[in-house]
Amino acid sequence: MTDSPDLSFLDLPAVAAGFVEETRPRAHGAGLDAWEYRRVTAGLAALREWPGVCGAAARRHLAAAGQAAAEGRTVTAGEAYRTAARWFHLAGLVPDPDRAAAARVATAADEAMRAALALLDPGAERVEGEGFAGWLRRPAGVRRAPVVVVVPGLDSGKEEFHRVAEALLARGSAVLAIDGPGQGVLAATSTFEPDYHRVVGRAVDALAERDGLDTADGVAVIGLSLGGWFAAAAAAGEPRVRAAALVSGPSRLDWDALVPFVTATLAQRCGGIHAARSFARRVDLDTLADRLDLPLLVVEGGEDRIPGVTGAELPARRLPNAELLLVPHGNHLLGNALADWLPTTADWLARAASARL
Incomplete structure (x- = not known):
């Protein structure tokens, strides 16, 4: 086989x-x-x-x-x-x-x-280390800025979510947009890391060496698409993540129901079909629930329907500190409804990064 x-x-x-x-x-x-x-x-x-x-x-x-x-x-x-x-x-x-x-x-x-x-x-700085590479950008005129880490998903990378970065910069947050293992510029030389808290932890370590950043009390994280799962894993396992926003993130993957495009991409990013199946079994928000007691914002599009992918809406309703932002007409990643989620999410993250939630 x-x-x-x-x-x-x-x-x-x-x-x-x-x-x-x-x-x-x-x-x-x-x-x-x-x-x-x-x-x-x-x-x-x-x-x-x-x-x-x-x-x-x-x-x-x-x-x-x-x-x-x-x-x-x-x-x-x-x-x-x-x-x-x-x-x-x-x-x-x-x-x-x-x-x-x-x-x-x-x-x-x-x-x-x-x-x-x-x-x-x-002023943008390259920040990279074991299993990650990204760009750190700082807001203009802010002497000491809180930090939001932007995490990509299945086939995305740090080049995709610059609208998110610009919205956060405008609200006084510094932004570290990264590629993790199996993502973006690292996709051809590494494979997905289910324990994504290790990736974010190393990125936060790298930020601690830089002046003008307020990371003493931690960072906020936003993950998009499968990045929502990675962000949840980071929030569950890395104590310096103080809040997380999950945008179009899955709560579960059903391998047998996934469309060929998704299974082929997973296989490419995981190093083969068998590794991809194993990774898909790990994606289950319920297994993280008892460690997700920090502020969470779950952003869902009502028209986001990918076969084999269960959205995070229902699990979010069971998490003690989760808020749900549901945009009925939004599709996957809500590119058709930017005004209905991005400003509100950027406000939420800016407050979270400053520990004002």
């Missing part, structure tokens, strides 16, 4: 059409222009074409960034580099049997974001 996932779905036109439509609000939430997304994905016949068309879009923005930088148009160059990073990130959403190709896309996204931050936020 092979330990590799079946990727035949990458050649089915109906799967491609569905994926394009489902990813549209996610791309919008990541900061990409909806009309450009439509142009780039128009006529996509199969998901095997996805990395190529998204990569081509990224390279167009890279070229525009290089020209603007050469002409001294710094802000325009920075914005173009940032858009290129987002397109490179999107290019890596589809499971790729070629790990070297996947690594090149993730590296391109990382390098484009490095170039963007160098121009748009020169």
Whole structure:
């Protein structure tokens, strides 16, 4: 029995059409222009074409960034580099049997974001250590800032959630957006870490060495999609996590009901089908419940329906310090309802990071 996932779905036109439509609000939430997304994905016949068309879009923005930088148009160059990073990130959403190709896309996204931050936020710092790599950004004019750690999910990475980061920075919080094992720039060289509290713990250790950060009483964490589970695991196991927001996070995974795209991505990020099955069995919010006695905000979209994925709404209602923010028309990651959850969640996290909850 092979330990590799079946990727035949990458050649089915109906799967491609569905994926394009489902990813549209996610791309919008990541900061990409909806009309450009439509142009780039128009006529996509199969998901095997996805990395190529998204990569081509990224390279167009890279070229525009290089020209603007050469002409001294710094802000325009920075914005173009940032858009290129987002397109490179999107290019890596589809499971790729070629790990070297996947690594090149993730590296391109990382390098484009490095170039963007160098121009748009020169104070941003690279923070990395065992099992994590990310960017620390600080709010302007704040002498000592509390910290929120942003945790990505199944196929996301630190290049995706810059709207979240900007909302937190505007509210006076410093932001550490990371890739953990099996995520983003680390996806091709490592596999998912179920005990994600170890990852966040090492990241907080790294922050303790930096001036101008208020980490003495801990940090807040926000996790998105499968990152919601990782954030819950961090909150349950790392005592310096003082509060956590779980956005579209699963409470449980039913392997036999998961769609091929999810099982193939899990297999890629976990190192094979058998490891992915084992990981999926670990995802159960009920096993963490007795250690989740800290403030929690659970953000759910009423239209978030992924086969085999049980949302966190019902378990959240049983947790003693959990609040539920349910957006009835929100889809997965609520990219179609940003105004209905992001400002409120950023307010909640800013207060939590300052220990005012």
